[in-house]
Amino acid sequence: AQTVTQSQPEMSVQEAETVTLSCTYDTSESDYYLFWYKQPPSRQMILVIRQEAYKQQNATENRFSVNFQKAAKSFSLKISDSQLGDAAMYFCAFYTSGTYKYIFGTGTRLKVLA
Amino acid sequence: DAMVIQNPRYQVTQFGKPVTLSCSQTLNHNVMYWYQQKSSQAPKLLFHYYDKDFNNEADTPDNFQSRRPNTSFCFLDIRSPGLGDAAMYLCATSRKQGVFRDTQYFGPGTRLTVL
Numbered sequence: 001a002q003t004v005t006q007s008q009p010e011m012s013v014q015e016a017e018t019v020t021l022s023c024t025y026d027t028s029e030s031d032y033y034l035f036w037y038k039q040p041p042s043r044q045m046i047l048v049i050r051q052e053a054y055k056q057q058n059a060t061e062n063r064f065s066v067n068f069q070k071a072a073k074s075f076s077l078k079i080s081d082s083q084l085g086d087a088a089m090y091f092c093a094f095y096t097s098g099t100y101k102y103i104f105g106t107g108t109r110l111k112v113l114a
Numbered sequence: 115d116a117m118v119i120q121n122p123r124y125q126v127t128q129f130g131k132p133v134t135l136s137c138s139q140t141l142n143h144n145v146m147y148w149y150q151q152k153s154s155q156a157p158k159l160l161f162h163y164y165d166k167d168f169n170n171e172a173d174t175p176d177n178f179q180s181r182r183p184n185t186s187f188c189f190l191d192i193r194s195p196g197l198g199d200a201a202m203y204l205c206a207t208s209r210k211q212g213v214f215r216d217t218q219y220f221g222p223g224t225r226l227t228v229l
Contacts, residue, residue: 101159
């Protein structure tokens with residue numbers, strides 16, 4: 001069975017600084033996808049970044065980038081130049097092709113300090 | 115240009131009084147999901163539809179039912195809500211095939227309060 005672990009329940013970062021959120025997963029599958037979703041307080045869950053397991057290159061989206069270590073089954077999210085609007089709950093998620101199901105981690109609450 | 119719409123955004127019901135939550139989508143996605151999310155927890159999948167095929171999670175209580183009358187709409191029925199059913203209910207969609215078929219798109223959620 002697949003599992004996703006986020007070991008940091010809460011993180012804080014100073015505005016304009018960089019923060020890294022950790023995620024590890026366990027699977028025996030070879031074809032899968034990994035995601036980071038952001039859920040601001042009382043607002044919609046939105047996709048931050050997506051990584052295909054067969055791609056060695058780390059995904060980037062503006063200030064957001066991942067460090068995907070397939071052998072170590074690690075998928076961390078780096079947020080550069082943190083902004084107040086980045087404050088949210090961040091969920092790491094895993095998806096195996098053909099299952100149509102996500103496995104979510106327990107989330108990391110990110111606080112951004114002005 | 116809303117893509118996944120949930121109504122109502124807030125629902126208050128009484129203990130034991132049936133309630134229906136609604137989800138609609140303009141993405142023409144084949145797969146629709148219902149999640150339950152309690153405060154500061156990960157979303158928990160209740161069930162999903164692959165086109166008209168209904169897939170129930172093994173630990174979803176019988177109290178929860180779903181209907182999908184067409185591609186665009188999906189409903190979550192809670193037959194006899196208990197205090198433990200108070201939560202945010204999230205609807206999500208994804209494609210069956212093609213580019214980004216792995217990506218789920220979420221609605222804003224319906225927050226259910228049970229009195």
